[in-house]
Amino acid sequence: xxxLVIAEHDGKALAPATLNTVAAAAKIGGDINVLVAGQGxxxxxxxxxxxxxxxxxxxxxxxxxxxxxxxxxAPLVAELGKGYSHxxxxxxxxxxxxxxxxxxxxxxxxxxxxxSVESADTFKRPIYAGNAIATVQSTAPVKVITVRxxxxxxxxAQGGSAVVEAVTAVHDAGTSSFVGEELAKxxxxxxxxxxxxxxxxxxMQNGDNFKHLYxxxxxxxxxxxxxxxAVDAGFVPNDMQVGQTGKIVxxxxxxxxxxxxxxxxxxxxxxxxxIVAINKDxxxxxxxxxxxxxxxxxxxxxxxxxxxx
Amino acid sequence: xxxxxxxxxxxxxxVKVRVKAxxxxxxxxxxxMSMNPFCEIAVEExxxxxxxGVATEIVVVSxxxxxxxxxxRTALALGADRAILVESTEDLTSLAVAKLLKAVVDKEQPQLxxxxxxxxxxxxxxxxxxxxxxxxxxxxxxxxxxxxxxDTVAVTREIDGGAQTVSLKLPAIVTTDLRLNEPRYASxxxxxxxKKKPLEVLTPDALGVSTASTNKTLKVEAPAARSxxxxxxxxxxxxxxxxxxxxxx
Numbered sequence: 001x002x003x004l005v006i007a008e009h010d011g012k013a014l015a016p017a018t019l020n021t022v023a024a025a026a027k028i029g030g031d032i033n034v035l036v037a038g039q040g041x042x043x044x045x046x047x048x049x050x051x052x053x054x055x056x057x058x059x060x061x062x063x064x065x066x067x068x069x070x071x072x073x074a075p076l077v078a079e080l081g082k083g084y085s086h087x088x089x090x091x092x093x094x095x096x097x098x099x100x101x102x103x104x105x106x107x108x109x110x111x112x113x114x115x116s117v118e119s120a121d122t123f124k125r126p127i128y129a130g131n132a133i134a135t136v137q138s139t140a141p142v143k144v145i146t147v148r149x150x151x152x153x154x155x156x157a158q159g160g161s162a163v164v165e166a167v168t169a170v171h172d173a174g175t176s177s178f179v180g181e182e183l184a185k186x187x188x189x190x191x192x193x194x195x196x197x198x199x200x201x202x203x204m205q206n207g208d209n210f211k212h213l214y215x216x217x218x219x220x221x222x223x224x225x226x227x228x229x230a231v232d233a234g235f236v237p238n239d240m241q242v243g244q245t246g247k248i249v250x251x252x253x254x255x256x257x258x259x260x261x262x263x264x265x266x267x268x269x270x271x272x273x274x275i276v277a278i279n280k281d282x283x284x285x286x287x288x289x290x291x292x293x294x295x296x297x298x299x300x301x302x303x304x305x306x307x308x309x
Numbered sequence: 310x311x312x313x314x315x316x317x318x319x320x321x322x323x324v325k326v327r328v329k330a331x332x333x334x335x336x337x338x339x340x341x342m343s344m345n346p347f348c349e350i351a352v353e354e355x356x357x358x359x360x361x362g363v364a365t366e367i368v369v370v371s372x373x374x375x376x377x378x379x380x381x382r383t384a385l386a387l388g389a390d391r392a393i394l395v396e397s398t399e400d401l402t403s404l405a406v407a408k409l410l411k412a413v414v415d416k417e418q419p420q421l422x423x424x425x426x427x428x429x430x431x432x433x434x435x436x437x438x439x440x441x442x443x444x445x446x447x448x449x450x451x452x453x454x455x456x457x458x459x460d461t462v463a464v465t466r467e468i469d470g471g472a473q474t475v476s477l478k479l480p481a482i483v484t485t486d487l488r489l490n491e492p493r494y495a496s497x498x499x500x501x502x503x504k505k506k507p508l509e510v511l512t513p514d515a516l517g518v519s520t521a522s523t524n525k526t527l528k529v530e531a532p533a534a535r536s537x538x539x540x541x542x543x544x545x546x547x548x549x550x551x552x553x554x555x556x557x558x
Contacts, residue, residue: 138524140524294541
């Protein structure tokens with residue numbers, strides 16, 4: 001068996017989710033190759049080659065693959081992937097965008113967001129917002145799979161010495177073009193990779209009040225997230241949303257502030273190691289999953305917490 | 310231009326689902342069923358395009374059991390012009406659904422196909438991308454803004470780090486994210502009118518599509534439950550527990 005892992009990157013740096021995806025590949029077993037598709041991705045390819053356990057890095061460096069437009073990248077992955085037993089990508093917005101297109105081109109069903117590997121052809125994945133776990137077996141000649149990063153501990157970013165090979169195939173469908181992007185800038189750790197996450201919900205009342213969470217987060221070295229209610233109310237941008245349709249996080253410590261605990265929010269954070277809930281409503285469902293619950297006014301509790309940690 | 314919208318009948322998002330005792334799936338007997346929330350957003354977007362004069366006809370399609378006609382009637386009440394049900398009682402995979410939708414696209418020749426980004430039952434997030442692959446069209450997934458101009462559509466997408474805008478040649482596939490729009494409610498007169506709108510019923514056989522699958526669900530289990538925690542009385546006690554008991558700060 002040889003497994004092809006699609007590297008997650010922004011053109012400049014390899015994203016940590018790649019390490020979790022390689023970890024899932026290692027559980028399946030067999031040789032692991034990593035594909036880096038993009039433009040000017042030399043540094044990413046170098047980082048991919050250093051990942052522990054990676055045998056070979058394939059680099060498709062071409063203008064057609066800049067911004068990883070799925071119309072161009074999917075045919076490349078499908079063409080290269082034919083010779084592999086498995087194709088894996090992280091269940092990031094990129095992975096979710098590209099991989100189903102690859103699966104359809106290969107005429108196989110995809111298995112989305114696996115959280116465990118049972119055997120080389122059998123995997124577990126959450127359905128119904130994590131309220132049920134399905135065990136799914138694939139009979140496809142090439143198994144196409146996205147990996148939920150929180151289900152797998154990352155492999156070491158260093159220690160590997162993979163062969164790097166250039167891929168010259170160019171697929172340019174000409175059906176799509178990149179116009180622009182607006183990326184949130186933050187000095188705080190990335191939500192999905194942070195050891196501590198502080199999240200706010202509707203109880204924050206407005207966007208300005210998130211400053212209390214930012215102050216606490218900076219003291220803890222934490223990332224800041226939000227519930228869908230807080231995002232829908234316009235308090236904070238959508239890239240901060242934790243939940244079924246937002247980001248899935250599983251930090252060492254998750255502090256939910258003014259969050260009631262809707263099913264779809266719990267789906268995004270209930271695998272956190274320790275959960276703290278601060279809410280003035282003692283009936284809030286978030287307390288049912290919290291290890292430590294504090295029934296208090298968040299506007300008093302959060303500044304006090306910031307002082308004491 | 311003609312817009313095709315795909316909708317799925319799923320368990321209502323307010324229902325707390327239970328896994329069946331024999332682990333064969335979740336119990337859907339006597340459970341409230343609704344249109345998938347992302348599909349409602351897809352229907353709303355199509356209706357808005359029609360109100361702006363961009364879309365001339367909205368065809369709504371569902372793949373599912375006879376009862377999915379309820380969701381199609383809802384879409385007709387919201388503003389779709391006619392409906393197609395591809396009737397199947399099987400538990401179809403995303404690829405099978407995408408193949409059936411491809412056959413409908415071949416038949417209807419829409420300029421734009423709008424789908425929800427994922428269904429809240431299977432949580433697959435695959436069908437739109439697969440339909441794009443099968444048709445060879447460009448795809449604008451996880452859309453938060455859709456603007457048609459001439460023979461292209463600009464789609465702003467919700468991505469991990471923020472937002473990205475791509476331009477796609479028409480015909481194209483768009484999948485909706487939560488903040489694309491806020492769906493309206495159907496008015497009673499429109500619900501009455503929807504009963505008279507055309508609804509065509511097809512079968513996978515009639516469309517010449519095989520729905521064979523390479524995936525097999527072996528079992529469905531309830532997730533591991535978190536053990537109940539404790540309530541602390543003060544912030545000081547919380548900090549003490551986090552430092553000395555949980556050892557996470």
